[in-house]
Amino acid sequence: MKELLEEVLRSEISIAKWRNDYNSNEWQNANKLNKHFFGISLNQSRGCKCVEDLFFYSKRQQIKLTIMNKFKLRKGTVVTSFLHPTITEHSTDAEFINALKASPATIKFFTEYPENWQEIVSGKKTRKKKEVKKTTINENENGES
DSSP states (O other), X not given: OHHHHHHHHHGGGGHHXXXXXXXXXXXXXXXXXXXXXXXXXXXXXXXOOHHHHHHHHHHHHHHHXXXXXXXXXXXXXXXXXXXXXXXXXXXXXXXXXXXXXXXXXXXXXXXXXXXXXXXXXXTOOOOOOOOOOOOOOOOOTTSOO
């Protein structure tokens, strides 16, 4: 699905060429994606804004896909706790984040996770501390400042 989504989004540039050519590969792919998202074919009437609606929705889905799937639990692992619902390798990132919020120690069961996982889990963006350089006034040879 991700490949089809990316292919359809790449074809947005040439939409004027294929929007009314229902036999083109671009239109057929857009139609498949529309069926996947909405369960119906694209409308074939001229002037319909269905294709634009599909691109709008597809861009939102692409953003979701880039955000998701950042956490991967070790294959075959099942993590249970009284603090959070059970998570498995098939859980979603949202479920992983909830489990990590409840018990950050569960990070040891993950094979992949973003470098900033603590920020993601806490919902707070940490700032890098600025280094403050101390400057001293040099005393001259007589000990005077």
